[in-house]
Amino acid sequence: MAAEDAIAAPGRDRGERAKAGSPGKRRNKLDVFNAVLTHLSSSDSVALSSQFEDSLWAHFNRLPVSYAMDFTVERPEDALTHIQLLEAARDSANRPTFSVRVVQVPRVIDGNTPKYEQNANLEGLEFKNEEDTVHPRLMYEIVFSVDDKPKVLSQLTSVLGDLGLNIQEAHAYSTNDGLSLIVFAAIGWLDEEVDHLKQALNSKIGRIKEPEMKDAEQVPTSPHVKVPTDETSVWEINYNLLSFGDIVASGSSGNLYKGSYCSQEVAIKVLKVEGVNANALREFAHEVYIMRKIRHKNVVKFIGACTRPMLCIVTEFMSGGSIYDYLHKENDFFKMPALLQVAIDVSKGMNYLHQNNVIHRDLKTANILMDENNVVKVGDFGVARVKSQSGVMTAETGTYRYMAPEVIEHKIYDHKADVFSFGILLWELLTGKIPYDDMTPVQAAVGVVQKGLRPTIPKEINSKLVELIENCWQQDPSLRPDFSQILEDLHAITKEVNSEERKIKSPGKFFSFRRNRN
Structure with a gap:
């Protein structure tokens, strides 16, 4: 989205906004904002005002373009839910905040085998588990607002897995003020009561905490440093969740790829195999430590790192280049x-x-x-x-x-x-x-x-x-x-x-x- 749109959109009149979001253009934040606002305008459940329009625009503008691209405008109330979750999460004592709703329910076709009634938010989602076709289960959309820190996504995934939920989709969106909105679509909860799932999540959610940082003096400096590979390491992410695209830069120590991690655009720095010696491992450990230590809107954000099957450092993708x-x-x-x-x-x-x-x-x-x-x-x-x-x-x-x-x-x-x-x-x-x-x-x-x-x-x-x-x-x-x-x-x-x-x-x-x- 153009920088001008990011600044001027709330002040435009309806005609100008409608023109900016006209058909034939590549959809952007402004298009989605216009569409959501139009849908909400026709709803009796929302009282619209200029202040509401500004707050809705601020919501879309604090999240990346990918959020707008993924947003289903036919469900404009999702934006209201997300705004409430992020607002509640401003207070660190409330984090993580979450919401749960059913997005897919079984229905009977001609009195025969139950089929799924697909929600628009999950169009194109395919199930390959034959058992689900015969014995349909409810699908839930679970949305979390959490600290935008490494490992939180995998921690939430672990919590849902502990509850017996089978994750079908996951999308993570980082805000520009240090929070993250993470959306899961999951099946496998055998109890049909949504409130029971909320209670179960509440009982598990306290485990989502960031470990204390080590003191600077404890940074490994030995040429024989061993890079942590423990699965509980706060920054270790699953290599299999990374998708590699084109090489965007190359150097003596490795290549930088554009890729994705759980539907989030990322940059993946991969150390060249021939360069992985004791010194390279030490440099890798130092870089991970430094990036884990820092978090600021004017510093490229660290997402995680891999130590197997190769050494990778994953950061946000900077689409504007250098x-x-x-x-x-x-x-x-x-x-x-x-x-x-x-x-x-x-x-x-x-x-x-x-x-x-x-x-x-x-x-x-x-x-x-x-x-x-x-x-x-x-x-x-x-x-x-x-x-x-x-x-x-x-x-x-x-x-x-x-x-x-x-x-x-x-x-x-x-x-x-x-x-x-x-x-x-x-x-x-x-x-x-x-x-x-x-x-x-x-x-x-x-x-x-x-x-x-x-x-x-x-x-x-x-x-x-x-x-x-x-x-x-x-x-x-x-x-x-x-x-x-x-x-x-x-x-x-x-x-x-x-x-x-x-x-x-x-x-x-x-x-x-x-x-x-x-």
């Missing part, structure tokens, strides 16, 4: 307000990481990704580390064109190394150029250390933005600002740019902000 590809492969640019928003999103993610004692160590445009709504997130934690108490960490980690001089020189470094990289990244956003593109990476590294080399900042750039970039890439790390200060500076610059209502021009080109690819 900032690097946007700038250098699509040859696109940002208007200044959009550029500043990208910088703010990156800074929020990095500020969160630093507050949690995590140093990224490879901050660059290739590791800054955009989702379907153009929200920017920091990704790829393959070389990230929890800050060492001694300050001693591996030198020359990251990418030379973005690397801080103290890292190149094998000196003790801290989170200010990421600030240096951010300064280079911000310059790249402004110019659309690769840093030191007339040099090899090694030549650039030598120039940065020995000559204080930095990229040339165009004269047309806002003076406060120039000052911020220069502060970020100071040779002395102690002179560089923290990301909390960077955020303050960026907000002040944004306010100034907006108040002046003018566009800042890059050499020869204006920055422009693209619409979403969908």
Whole structure:
């Protein structure tokens, strides 16, 4: 869905919304919103108001496009149920919240063998269990609202299995505020009373809890680290539930695939077989630990990992691609307000990481990704580390064109190394150029250390933005600002740019902000 729709939809009048959702277009959130609103308008059970329309739109907009694509508009009341569940789940003491309803019941055809009456929500669902045709059982739709954390889906699956339920479908949708809406279709509950199933779920549901995190000092660092393979591991997911699509990126250590996990679009990072040695296992364990530790709207979300039959790390799929590809492969640019928003999103993610004692160590445009709504997130934690108490960490980690001089020189470094990289990244956003593109990476590294080399900042750039970039890439790390200060500076610059209502021009080109690819 386009970014404009995400912002402007609630304020449109009915005519404009109807036009936006007209036939012939690929269905999106706005189309589904319009259809649901139309169905609810014809119902006497819902009192519509402008406030209700806004809350309904906010509901669809907090969930991914896949939720709208899967939604059955002929059952608009499902949206009301989902809104209530998510609202109740705002209070952590209520989680998980859930609802249960019958979606399929047996009916008699000509007095003969009972058949299933299919609910529209489950069209196309096929049963291959012959026993069910002869001895039909009720089908239930069970919807949970839970914390959006790894392993919760498999924990809920286990709970339903313990109750004798046979799951026919499962769909998981993550909200943009840290919750998850998970929808199951299941058969196998022999008692026809829905209330009895609710009571049974209540008795089991307390087990859905997130284990305590280990202290940073307990992160494995031995070259002989053993990767946990225990089925109770909080992040281990079932490899058989992964579906692999196309390769979207490839590197020396492995490939990145677009895929799916329980109907959810994901990115699957697979370590190459020949690269799985003691060092690779250690790196894998570190990356999983780091990603398990962090959860922020501007950091790519960790979903889980596999240790068998191969090493995989599963994260949310970022359909917008990387900032690097946007700038250098699509040859696109940002208007200044959009550029500043990208910088703010990156800074929020990095500020969160630093507050949690995590140093990224490879901050660059290739590791800054955009989702379907153009929200920017920091990704790829393959070389990230929890800050060492001694300050001693591996030198020359990251990418030379973005690397801080103290890292190149094998000196003790801290989170200010990421600030240096951010300064280079911000310059790249402004110019659309690769840093030191007339040099090899090694030549650039030598120039940065020995000559204080930095990229040339165009004269047309806002003076406060120039000052911020220069502060970020100071040779002395102690002179560089923290990301909390960077955020303050960026907000002040944004306010100034907006108040002046003018566009800042890059050499020869204006920055422009693209619409979403969908």
